[in-house]
Amino acid sequence: MTLSGARLGRPTWWRRLTGAASAKRLAGFVVPGREVALAKGIDLEAAGLRLVANPRHADVLVLVGEIPPGLSNAVALTYRQMPRPRAIFSVGAGPVTDLPSPDVSIAASQAEVEAGVAQLFALFRDAAWTSHEPHARHQADVQDHAHDTGGMGGHHDMGEMDMDHMAGGGFMSMVMMTRDLPRSADGLPMEWLDVPFGPLFPGLPGGLRLRLTLDGDTVVRATVQPGALGRGLEEAWLGPVDGFVDRFAAIDPLSPIAYRVLAEEALAAAGAAPPDASLHHRRVEMLERERAASHLNWLASFSFLLGDRWLVTAALALHGRIDPARDTSALRQVREDTRVLMGRVARSPLLVRRLYGMGRLDYEMRPDALSRLRVRLGELEQSLDQLLAAGDESTPVEVRGGPDTGTGEATLETPRGPATLSIEIANGQIMRAKLTSPSQRLVELIPAVAEGHELADALLGVASLDISPWEVDR
Amino acid sequence: MTSWWWLVLAVLLGVYAIAVLEEWTKTGRIAPTAPLRSGLALLGRESLVPRQPDRVLFELAPLVLLIAAVLSLAVLPLAPGLLFADLATGALFVNAALAYVMVAVVMAGWAPNAPFALIAGWRFAVGMRAQSLATSAVVDSQAPLWNVVAQPLGFGLFSLAAMAVAFLPPFDLPIAPSELAGGVFGEYTGARLVIVRLGRLVLVLSLATAVTVFYLGGWLGPVLPPWAWTSIKVLAVAATMLSAGRYLPRVTIDLMLAWAWKLGIPLALVNILWVGITLLLAKSG
Numbered sequence: 048m049t050l051s052g053a054r055l056g057r058p059t060w061w062r063r064l065t066g067a068a069s070a071k072r073l074a075g076f077v078v079p080g081r082e083v084a085l086a087k088g089i090d091l092e093a094a095g096l097r098l099v100a101n102p103r104h105a106d107v108l109v110l111v112g113e114i115p116p117g118l119s120n121a122v123a124l125t126y127r128q129m130p131r132p133r134a135i136f137s138v139g140a141g142p143v144t145d146l147p148s149p150d151v152s153i154a155a156s157q158a159e160v161e162a163g164v165a166q167l168f169a170l171f172r173d174a175a176w177t178s179h180e181p182h183a184r185h186q187a188d189v190q191d192h193a194h195d196t197g198g199m200g201g202h203h204d205m206g207e208m209d210m211d212h213m214a215g216g217g218f219m220s221m222v223m224m225t226r227d228l229p230r231s232a233d234g235l236p237m238e239w240l241d242v243p244f245g246p247l248f249p250g251l252p253g254g255l256r257l258r259l260t261l262d263g264d265t266v267v268r269a270t271v272q273p274g275a276l277g278r279g280l281e282e283a284w285l286g287p288v289d290g291f292v293d294r295f296a297a298i299d300p301l302s303p304i305a306y307r308v309l310a311e312e313a314l315a316a317a318g319a320a321p322p323d324a325s326l327h328h329r330r331v332e333m334l335e336r337e338r339a340a341s342h343l344n345w346l347a348s349f350s351f352l353l354g355d356r357w358l359v360t361a362a363l364a365l366h367g368r369i370d371p372a373r374d375t376s377a378l379r380q381v382r383e384d385t386r387v388l389m390g391r392v393a394r395s396p397l398l399v400r401r402l403y404g405m406g407r408l409d410y411e412m413r414p415d416a417l418s419r420l421r422v423r424l425g426e427l428e429q430s431l432d433q434l435l436a437a438g439d440e441s442t443p444v445e446v447r448g449g450p451d452t453g454t455g456e457a458t459l460e461t462p463r464g465p466a467t468l469s470i471e472i473a474n475g476q477i478m479r480a481k482l483t484s485p486s487q488r489l490v491e492l493i494p495a496v497a498e499g500h501e502l503a504d505a506l507l508g509v510a511s512l513d514i515s516p517w518e519v520d521r
Numbered sequence: 522m523t524s525w526w527w528l529v530l531a532v533l534l535g536v537y538a539i540a541v542l543e544e545w546t547k548t549g550r551i552a553p554t555a556p557l558r559s560g561l562a563l564l565g566r567e568s569l570v571p572r573q574p575d576r577v578l579f580e581l582a583p584l585v586l587l588i589a590a591v592l593s594l595a596v597l598p599l600a601p602g603l604l605f606a607d608l609a610t611g612a613l614f615v616n617a618a619l620a621y622v623m624v625a626v627v628m629a630g631w632a633p634n635a636p637f638a639l640i641a642g643w644r645f646a647v648g649m650r651a652q653s654l655a656t657s658a659v660v661d662s663q664a665p666l667w668n669v670v671a672q673p674l675g676f677g678l679f680s681l682a683a684m685a686v687a688f689l690p691p692f693d694l695p696i697a698p699s700e701l702a703g704g705v706f707g708e709y710t711g712a713r714l715v716i717v718r719l720g721r722l723v724l725v726l727s728l729a730t731a732v733t734v735f736y737l738g739g740w741l742g743p744v745l746p747p748w749a750w751t752s753i754k755v756l757a758v759a760a761t762m763l764s765a766g767r768y769l770p771r772v773t774i775d776l777m778l779a780w781a782w783k784l785g786i787p788l789a790l791v792n793i794l795w796v797g798i799t800l801l802l803a804k805s806g
Contacts, residue, residue, distance in 0.1 A: 054567060064566020068558040100698035101707045103569070107563075130567035130710040175565065242636045250699040264640060264774060352699040354690055354771030356547075397691075401770045467747070502640060503700050503773050 051131035051147040052250040054129070066175030067134065069106060070168045072097055075136070076105035076129070078122050079246075080253025084111045085344045087155050090367055094161045095168075101416035102128040107167060110140035112155060112300055115455060117277025117520065118254065119144040119247050122515075132169055132175040132286035194200040219340045229336035239267070246275035246516070250352045250506050252301075254516035258494065259505065266505040269497035271490050284480040288314070291477050297466075298482070299517040301344070302335045305461040317455025319384050331435045334459075339430040340369045341462035342423045347512045352510050353401065361388050376436060381432040389424050405465070406496035406508025423513070453477050461485060463513055484518035524603055531599055531748070532591075536722045539729070539759050543722070546764040560715055564766030565754035568711030572634045572668050579632035582705075583627050587720035589621035598660060600740045600747035612659065615731055618685055622724060626688075628696050629717075633708035644774055645695035646686065660739030667738040671696055672800060675792040679787060683728035683762065685777070690766025694774060726788040729759040741755065 058181040070331050077084055077098040084091055091109060092098060099105050102125045114122055123145035126135065135147060138156030142148070151166045152161040173303050245256040256455060260268035285295055291314070296307035343366035350358035364389065392398060402417035412418070456469040464485030471479040489512045496508030540556035570579065593615045608614050611744030623646060630642015658666075669676045685692040696704040706782035707715050733739055733754040772780075 054565070062565060065561050068560075069562030070557050071562075072555070100702040103710050104703065105567075105705060130569050132566070240636050242640075249702055261636075261640065264643060354693065354697065354699065355767075355769065356690070356767045398770050400776075401773070492721070499777065500696060501773060503697070503771070506700055 050174040054131040062176045070171035073106040073108040074099045075109045076102045094164045108169040109136045110137045115276040115278045181448040185521035207359045268496045280521040312457035318453035335430040335433045338462045342427045406511045419511045486515045486518035491513045563715045566711040575632045578628040582629035583716035586625035590723035593618035597730045598657045599751045629705040637701040641695040663738040668736040691769040729755045732758045
């Protein structure tokens with residue numbers, strides 16, 4: 048039994064004791080993000096892991112789902128930031144470049160996760176320390192991980208900038224030192240920090256990469272840096288019509304059903320047999336269930352950013368009950384608990400005060416973070432009502448074949464807004480597929496909701512948009 | 522000399538009890554061995570040093586935090602005569618010692634040479650506000666009426682300020698996990714992190730004891746021995762401070778400053794006026 052990230056040293060009784068102590072409750076840093084695990088129906092905390100927001104404080108790097116190639120460098124850097132003893136836990140993830148093989152590898156299901164966490168406990172208890180340098184130390188392991196930047200962004204990037212104008216030796220007056228620095232709104236020359244946030248920053252969706260220029264605690268410039276995921280999916284969409292739905296549905300792990308249905312609708316519009324009424328009925332039910340789960344997933348992340356631990360717990364508890372609630376009585380109970388949650392949110396003056404005016408957009412209704420929260424809670428209620436009206440029956444969405452030749456376009460209301468897919472088919476091959484997703488529009492709003500605000504408010508504004516980076520980076 | 526050993530033992534037990542309470546507020550479970558396990562686990566982990574740190578400040582910041590917290594606790598009585606130092610200016614000394622908490626946090630923010638920590642350090646330096654006699658006499662003076670009844674306004678203000686000094690939610694601006702990934706203490710691991718966490722626990726213990734001594738009658742109470750009353754009150758205050766933020770969103774720096782300057786200081790002045798009136802009434806009566 049060996050741990051790839053074991054700490055080097057003879058396993059004395061004291062060291063064994065520290066290993067056994069850590070094995071009781073391991074801390075995990077989730078990649079690409081907790082929201083992906085939740086969307087896959089995996090509750091890591093219920094399985095016994097304690098989730099942390101900083102890899103420096105993590106024992107286990109948890110990889111959930113296929114890690115996109117564009118993220119592999121950030122993931123490897125994140126791993127290097129973790130102090131030994133450390134482990135890699137793969138939950139339905141394939142190999143990641145520049146990262147050692149996982150210590151425990153399982154399929155993405157809750158039962159397997161619980162068994163996997165038990166294996167991790169045993170590994171830390173028995174193999175946290177090793178007398179010998181592991182034979183095949185991986186490249187990521189060899190480098191001095193104490194000196195690396197992280198995938199979260201943020202570390203050390205200010206070092207050079209700080210030193211540039213301080214260097215030169217000899218006394219330099221404050222007037223001289225700040226002569227060429229940009230002026231803040233108050234006219235004072237300040238130190239500006241150019242700080243990367245993401246693609247694995249705990250307060251933002253995994254895969255979203257921002258660069259914020261900070262004047263003190265105020266964001267003066269927010270730039271989205273696309274391409275963090277780098278999957279090359281759009282090319283993979285082209286090819287045989289058979290299997291297109293599966294290939295296309297892989298775009299967004301946060302709402303796979305919506306994109307599956309969108310692909311089917313586009314195929315139908317291109318000439319496939321029209322869906323029968325019962326199939327349509329089931330699809331609507333699945334979509335509403337996914338929408339409800341997606342909104343609760345967002346609410347949990349949003350509440351975490353807010354620091355409202357009660358709301359995080361409440362949202363997670365409801366999220367965990369949406370999928371198993373297949374009969375009317377269970378759904379009715381979820382609906383009732385949702386009503387209680389909404390009442391609590393509406394009655395919390397501090398929460399309302401915190402969100403009012405944050406991330407406001409200069410549109411007709413001047414929507415802000417509070418209005419977005421209310422809209423999503425309203426949609427959550429509507430989705431549960433529709434599920435209740437649908438009754439007990441529930442079956443997976445069926446995948447159908449497509450036409451040999453034709454063009455088609457379909458628009459579907461995903462949890463984040465309307466998405467449109469247009470396809471062109473010739474000789475049984477998808478020749479062209481163009482997707483317009485809601486997050487593409489939402490990403491463009493980031494500078495508007497972030498610039499000119501304090502860092503906390505800027506992050507809140509961005510999180511309130513409910514962006515899925517997976518829809519943008521294909 | 523014997524009482525010193527009792528004091529050390531009481532402080533260690535108090536810190537441990539608060540660690541158990543903190544775990545309870547996070548997980549909802551009472552796990553008596555969790556702090557011990559957590560401490561052992563941290564001691565077994567590598568203690569990393571980030572690239573190009575200010576090494577002196579990086580090493581000193583956890584120690585300054587711990588020492589400031591211990592010093593503030595040193596003048597607070599747990600029972601009659603049971604305190605490390607019975608200073609005539611004990612209450613002022615508490616405030617003076619707590620001022621070094623800000624120094625420690627700013628040092629921890631600057632030292633790792635990392636923006637998240639630096640921003641967090643600024644936040645605390647900007648947001649920290651000053652709050653300001655023999656402490657045993659303060660307790661004795663509450664025999665007829667506890668200060669929480671005589672000065673409810675002062676009690677509320679002091680308790681909120683205590684939470685802000687210990688950066689407990691919703692005032693956890695310098696260590697916000699979701700906004701700054703751990704902030705000022707995000708770069709500390711292993712044994713250094715043990716000192717940071719120990720310092721913070723002692724700080725919470727010290728502030729809960731201060732609330733107890735200044736407003737809740739310290740060791741005063743029927744039937745039970747004085748140390749028992751102090752323990753019960755301190756743990757109740759600590760539990761309240763630790764769990765209050767669970768139901769609230771984190772405050773922002775501008776809101777905290779606005780409350781402190783526009784509401785906190787005027788209300789504190791009102792409290793001073795109220796204390797003066799009650800003193801005059803008591804003398805004339």
